[in-house]
Structures are given as C-alpha cells and as structure tokens.
Amino acid sequence: MIEARALSKTYPGKPPVQAVQDVTFTCRPGEIYGLLGANGAGKTTTLRMLATMLRPTGGSAMVGGHDSVAEPDQARACVGFLSTATALYSRLTAGETVRYFGRLHGLSEKIIRERSARLFDRLEMRAFEDRRCDKLSTGQKQRVSIARTLIHDPPVMIFDEPTTGLDVMTARSILAFVRECRGAGKAVIYSTHIMHEAEKLCDRVGVIHGGRLLAEGKPEDLRREGEDLEDAFVRIVGGEGGES
Amino acid sequence: MSPYALKPILAVFHKELRELLRDRRAIITTFVLPTMGLPLLLLIIGGVSAGIVGKAMSDTSEVALVGAGASPAVRAELGKLGRVTVVAPTPADWRERVAAKSVRAAVELPDDFDARLARGGEPVPVKIHYHEGDLRSKIAASALEGFFGELKERVVLARLAAAGQTPALLRPVDTRRVNVAPPEKVQGSRVGSIAPYLIILLCLTGAMYPAFDLTAGEKERGTMETLLSSPVSRRQIAVGKFLTVTAFSLGTALFSMASMTAWWLLGRGAMAAIFGPKASGLADLTISPASVGAVVVLLVPLAVFFSAGLLALGVFARSSREAQTYAAPLVFAAIIPAVIGLLPGMELNWKIALIPVLNVSMVSREVFGGEWPWPEIALTLGSISFFAALALWGTTQMFRKETVLFRA
Incomplete structure (x- = not known):
C-alpha cells in the first residue's frame, strides 16, 4: 500500500x-x-x-x-525500485549483484541462496548467472535488475x-x-x-x-x-x- | 537498524573491494605503478645519471691553452695530467669552440706567465673559460682548477722555504669537522630526506582512483541510484566506501614501501658492483624496524584523512573528470607541506606538529633519522587523527545531502 x-x-x-x-x-x-x-x-x-x-x-x-x-x-x-537510471555494477556477475542486494536488505545467506535460486530459474538467468554484468545483453541486464529488485520480496x-x-x-x-x-x-x-x-x-x-x-x-x-x-x-x- | 550497524557496512566494503580488485585501472594505478613502476623509474634515472656522470668523469676532455707561449712547463705538465688533452696548436676561435662544446674549456695565461710567477709580487691572473650549461665543460674546468691549485701550492711552499719559513705560517688555526652521529642515524637521515615525501604521495595517490570511482564514477554509471534504493543508510554506505578507499590508500603505501625495500635489497649488490664506492652510501643503508613501525602507525590516520577528503570531493563532483579537476589543488595542498617538511633547516616543534601532512612529513624524517621527539609525535598523532575524524564526519554529511547525491 x-x-x-x-x-x-x-x-x-x-x-x-x-x-x-x-x-x-x-x-x-x-x-x-x-x-x-x-x-x-x-x-x-x-x-x-x-x-x-x-x-x-x-x-x-x-x-x-x-x-x-x-x-x-x-x-x-x-520497496523494489527499478528505473532506467538504476544501472548494474559492471564488474560484478549477475549472481553476485543479486546476492549483494540481498545482503544490503539484511537477508540471511540461506534465504539469499533460496530466493536467488528461485529468481534465477523463474527469470531464466542460469545461463548467465556467473557472467559479469558488462558482458550481458540489454535484455539480460533487465532480468538481473528485476531479480535485484525482487530479492527481498517487497x-x-x-x-x-x-x-x-x-x-x-x-x-x-x-x-x-x-x-x-x-x-x-x-x-x-x-x-x-x-x-x-x-x-x-x-x-x-x-x-x-x-x-x-x-x-x-x-x-x-x-x-x-x-x-x-x-x-x-x-x-x-x-x-x-x-x-x- | 543502527545507522552504523556493521553488517551492511561490511557488505558494501566487500563488494567495493571485489569490484576494485577486478578493475585493471585500479590495480595499475594503485599497485603496479607504485610497486614496480616507481622503483624501476628511480633505478633507471639513478643508473642513467650515474652512468652519464661516471663517463664524463672518466673521459679525457680537450682543452685549449691560450697565451702560454712563455710557459712551456705549464703545457707539458697539463699534458701529463691525463684527464685533459691540450689542443695544439691553439685554435684562433677557441672561445667559440668552447661555446660550441667542441673544446671543453680553455685556460688563458698572460704571455709573461713564467716570468711573473718567478718574480712574485702581484698574483698572476689565470682565466679558465668554460660552458656553464655543459657537464663535461664543468668537469674539465674543475680539473684545470685543481691543476692550478696544486701549482699554487708548490709555488707557495717554494717561496716559504726560500724565506726560511714552514707551511704552518699560513695555517695559524687548523679547523676540522668531527662527526659524532652514529652511522645508523646518518644513514637514517638520508632515508628520511626523501622517504616521507614518497610515502605521503603514495598514500594520496593510492586513495585517489578508488575514491573517485566509488563516488563520481558511480554517479556516472548510474549505480549510485541503485545503491540508494536499498535500505542501507547513507552513513553506512559512506563508511563502507571509506573503508575500501582507506584500505587501498594504506595498501598502496605499504606495498610500495615493501617493494622499494625488496628492490633495494636485491639491487644493492648490483649497485655496488656497477658504481663501485660511489654506491656504497646506498648499499650500506640501514633502517630501524622501530622507525618503520612508527611511520606505519602515522600512516593510518593520514590514509583516513586523505581517503575521507577525496571521498567528499568525489561525491560532490558530477563525474570522475570533474573530481580530478577538483583534486589538482588538493594534491598541491598535500604535496607542498610534505616537501616543506623535508627542507633543510626545518625544525619540528609543537606548532608544526599540529599542521596536518607537514607534521607527518617531519615526524617521519625525525624517526627515520633515529630521533624520537615523543611530545611532538603524540601531538602529530592527535592532530592528524582529529583532522581525519573531521574529514570522515564531513564525508558522511556529504553523503546525506541529496542535492549532492543527485547533482546532475
């Protein structure tokens, strides 16, 4: 609300x-x-x-x-906040980015592992989970951004x-x-x-x-x-x- | 959540550290250049200049003898000197040749040189013409000065003997310098004459790239807004980034010190072999571990001071380029006191111990030289810690200003 x-x-x-x-x-x-x-x-x-x-x-x-x-x-x-101005860290991998934001939201490592696994499956990110964000296509980057905004289930x-x-x-x-x-x-x-x-x-x-x-x-x-x-x-x- | 809760601060710190360690530019500017480039540069410059001077000293220089027709003895003795070759016959344009460096120096004697020298009375003028901008010319002029100095000595001794006097007549007072400083203090002061400047400079440059990359760089890349959308407080973000920059600043200074020590240990044997006795001063240098420890302790608040100041500057700037523009005066503001602290004649006192950077420079010089002025050391530590805390507070305040964070 x-x-x-x-x-x-x-x-x-x-x-x-x-x-x-x-x-x-x-x-x-x-x-x-x-x-x-x-x-x-x-x-x-x-x-x-x-x-x-x-x-x-x-x-x-x-x-x-x-x-x-x-x-x-x-x-x-x-809040999960997503805009064209919210870029990704180019030198982190997709997985590291999502896990980093989980930590910033104070989630435990266990919950981060479980939620990121679910998100990676749902957003079909497994193929590029370990690839650095600067090597991703625009569409892949958007999926990482979405996973980043959802990791704390806002x-x-x-x-x-x-x-x-x-x-x-x-x-x-x-x-x-x-x-x-x-x-x-x-x-x-x-x-x-x-x-x-x-x-x-x-x-x-x-x-x-x-x-x-x-x-x-x-x-x-x-x-x-x-x-x-x-x-x-x-x-x-x-x-x-x-x-x- | 407490604004300084450790977990989010550590999360930011680990992430920033990981990202920077993957950044080729960060690695080159903060580690490769200071640890490899700087010692190599010093070694090359030192080696090349020693080589040039050594060659110039050992080479034979051509000199002209003007108006020496009446003194074949001078011509003959100069010929035996070895370090100079007298050009014969004396060229008419000898002055131009010295200026053009084809002849390194010229000695101008009066035509009646021998007669006037034998007669005594007024001093006989001897002019040595040389090229002030030519190292070889100056070396040749020095050799000629030495030659005529010895000639003067011989004539004086002969005249004294003829008058039935001893050389002591001309030396009523015999003044000698006696060094009472132990060798380690003398060697330490040599290190102290340059090391503080290098350490302060490395501490500053080590912090610069990370500080700007983690602030202005984040704004440019659009990741600052992503970070600000997380529930981590601005203070926690500031402290996390500050820890990263401080780690890089300290890391750069310590790696460089270790690297220079390693280069020196590896290279001193080679230096002695190449440069002989001239390099013995360098090869014999010893630095006490206590001095190094004290400087490292002083480095911590200095790195905090630089890191916090540069972070504040970086977060204020719209882009890395703008941050670098702002940094230029700051670099001067840091280097000038570092250099002033090394000037001969500067004495550490309680007033200087309160001035940041200058105090670290001077205290480092003192402790490298084996002196331990405890009250000034304590004041320096207190002063630089106070300014470091002030800079850190300023940085966290800057991170809370939305007009700064969203400055476009």
Missing part, C-alpha cells in the same frame, strides 16, 4: 524550484497505478520521494505501512520509465513482469510518458504536470468520446504546448 499525502518538493535556488506540489494519491495492493507525465513533469521526483531517496519538503507518504520521513530505512526496505514496486530505450521484446518482458507483480498482490506504481503502455497496463492513472497531479482515475474514465489516453493526456495538461 502506498499513500502520498500532499507530497511536495522544492529545490533551493534563486528562485527556488517547486518540482512537486501537493501530490496526493493511493495505490492499493494488487493494483498498478500509472503516473503519466512529460519529461520534467515531476514523476521521478515523486517516485524518489516515495522510495525515500529524496526527503519531501511538504506532505508525507506511507509506504508499506511506514512513514517515509520518520522511518525512511523501513519504508525503503518495503510489497511495493516502483517502476520509473523502465522501458525507455529498450527494444520491443525486452519492453514486453518488463510489462509482463509488472503484471506478475500485480498478480502477486504487490502495490505497483508505474511511471511513463508512453500512453499506450499505460493504457494496456494500469488499473488507475494520475496525470502529473508542472509538479501537480491534474487528474486521476481509470484510463477509461479520463478518456472522452473518441479520445485515446494520449488525446486525454494532452487535453488535461492544456494542449500541445502544455509540456513543462
């Missing part, structure tokens, strides 16, 4: 930059909540606050039952534009994995600016623009007659020139 309550983030400067303002939404277990927005709309800042990498300057968030400001370490332990998954720059097949496998997470009862937040992806995947979406959540609901509820989600998005953010 994720609850964002009037989340705000202002970066100091002259003048200060208000990246996110009063963003409020809820994502329940077994639900995929899409956060839609153009580049610079405030998606990544919002997700980084939920993952406790950034501290909000206003509002709060409950992540997996923990206050993200008062208990950031516990909140972060409930109840909350946050995906920040995970398919950006990926080929069709790799992107499809990521989407399948996101659906699996929903099926496993995890609360999933999925940020994207690819509208057809959100339309296919998300149970509910929130449109973020200029740091504000402008609209929220099921994709079919946001669309008007004859519109697809992209048209609805453009209308909500204020037309073609609405990019922030």
